[in-house]
Amino acid sequence: MQAPHDDEGLYPGTCRPAAGQAITAGKPSGANWRFRVPQGQLIEFEDAHFGPQRFVGGQDFGDFLVWRRDDLPSYQLAVVVDDAAMQITEVVRGADLLKSTARQILLARALGLSSPAWYHCDLMLDEHGQRLAKRHDALNLRTLREQGKQPADLLASLHTTDRFSLPRE
Numbered sequence: 001m002q003a004p005h006d007d008e009g010l011y012p013g014t015c016r017p018a019a020g021q022a023i024t025a026g027k028p029s030g031a032n033w034r035f036r037v038p039q040g041q042l043i044e045f046e047d048a049h050f051g052p053q054r055f056v057g058g059q060d061f062g063d064f065l066v067w068r069r070d071d072l073p074s075y076q077l078a079v080v081v082d083d084a085a086m087q088i089t090e091v092v093r094g095a096d097l098l099k100s101t102a103r104q105i106l107l108a109r110a111l112g113l114s115s116p117a118w119y120h121c122d123l124m125l126d127e128h129g130q131r132l133a134k135r136h137d138a139l140n141l142r143t144l145r146e147q148g149k150q151p152a153d154l155l156a157s158l159h160t161t162d163r164f165s166l167p168r169e
Contacts (some may be wrong), residue, residue, distance in 0.1 A: 010062035033067035035076075035107060043102040048119040050095070055102035064103050080104050084113040095120045096131065 039058035047053050055061065065074040073081070083091065098120050108115045123131040144154065
């Protein structure tokens with residue numbers, strides 16, 4: 001399951017039922033379920049790193065996936081329920097997931113759950129300014145070890161720049 005990133009566009013509402021329209025019982029095979037985002041609803045939270053955050057439903061993000069057509073929960077639903085089940089009180093994640101936090105706050109409210117405290121950290125970037133991530137075949141510790149890099153190399157890079165400058169081989 002991959003975390004969504006905040007560059008996803010607004011859902012145009014293609015399959016959204018009209019207000020007041022009944023939804024038939026049961027989920028049709030192969031269908032996605034989306035959370036209906038209240039248009040114009042303000043979602044605010046305090047981020048321990050970036051300070052006050054403010055997003056507007058339908059403007060900054062739209063309806064989002066909560067149950068996938070392959071009959072699995074979406075990332076958003078899974079993390080909200082998992083955090084509640086594990087009684088998580090603080091979440092630390094990358095800055096690229098700030099909007100996801102607003103989505104998760106809406107889901108938690110709808111489910112009657114409390115939200116944890118949030119801290120979004122700066123992203124580590126490679127020498128080209130691209131975030132280090134598995135989906136981009138970014139460097140990992142095993143690769144660094146195989147290249148003969150030492151922990152001190154990584155730590156020195158972290159303390160001297162906002163970009164991870166060890167060359168890829």
